[in-house]
Amino acid sequence: MFVRAYLRASTDDQDASRARAQLVAFAKERGLSIAAFYAENESGAKLARPELFRLLSDSHAGDLLLIEQVDRLSRLTADDWQKLRTMIDQRQVRIVALDLPTSWMLAKPSDEFTGRVFQAINGMMLDVLAAVARKDYDDRRRRQAQGTARAKAAGLYKGRKEDAARNNGIAAMLKAGASYTQIRATFGCSPMTIAKIAKRIASAQQAAGEVA
Template sequence: MLVRLYLRASTDEQDASRARADLEAFANDKGLRIAATYVENESGAKLARPELFRLLADSRPGDVLLIEQVDRLSRLTSADWQHLRSELDARQVRVVALDLPTSWMLAAPADEFTSRMFAAVNAMMLDVLAAVARKDYEDRRRRQAQGQTRAKAEGRYTGRPEDVGRNAGITAMLEKGVSWSQIQAATGCSRATIAKVAKRRAA
């Protein structure tokens, strides 16, 4: 059984690796071997996440996908969550989350009956927490939209300020022919940000 850590943050300004130490400590405590760590700055509401699907492609039946919280894996719509669940089930990847104690048993050897029982309980809890994470996402988006509408009406809304220094660095790397993957690794930004800078540079 190999463990693959998945670390995600929604924006470039957030530290996706923040929970790495906690995940590594959990794996060490359970005597599990970490095969790889996958880090990305992408919204949990997006199904298209390159590092998540690279993790799934690298996984073998019985491997553990270890996350800090279920919302690090999914803030997806019901349809997209079912798609991701199908991928996890097809590859026989076990999802273990630090905030879901019922999943911890999946990281330990067990007989067939116990394994099936905990897998069934964990699947149900994953569905519930994924639905809660999606509702939280939609509630926050609604509150943000309401706040922006009010701020615009009062002439106070200016939008998110651009990270001029970072974008200048991205432009310089693009001009030198540095690959997008290397730029992501160097700056921690999303591919969408690189695409925006590249489009502006080409204009």
């Protein structure tokens, strides 16, 4: 039985690997080891996620897809969720989520009848939690839009404020030759955030060279 863990964060500033230790502990308690981790910074409302598709491509019948929460896998619309469920079912991959206790039984051997029963129960619960995750996503987006509209009407909206102190620290470490791993350990940021700062440094150096 191969266990493949999927880790997702919504924005570049979040650490997709945050739940890694929890997943490792969960697998260890059940005598399992995680064969591979697939982490990415993508919206759960987006179906096209390279690492998730790579995980499914690597998977074989009977493998486990281990996630922290169902919303890490999906905040998709009903149509896109069904597309993803179809892909997962075609690969005969079993989904185990830490926030879905009915799925935990799939992480241990069972006879065919018991396995089918828990798979059916798990499928229904996944559909429910995926719908709840999408509703939460839509509600948050609506509240954010309403808040932004009110702030704009009051002349108070200035957009998202950059964390200048953190970004300056990242830039300093990059200039000192620190690796992405060292920077992530220091600031808890994503590789994409570091890459963005690195690009900014390169552009500034190029501009300075042209002026010189």
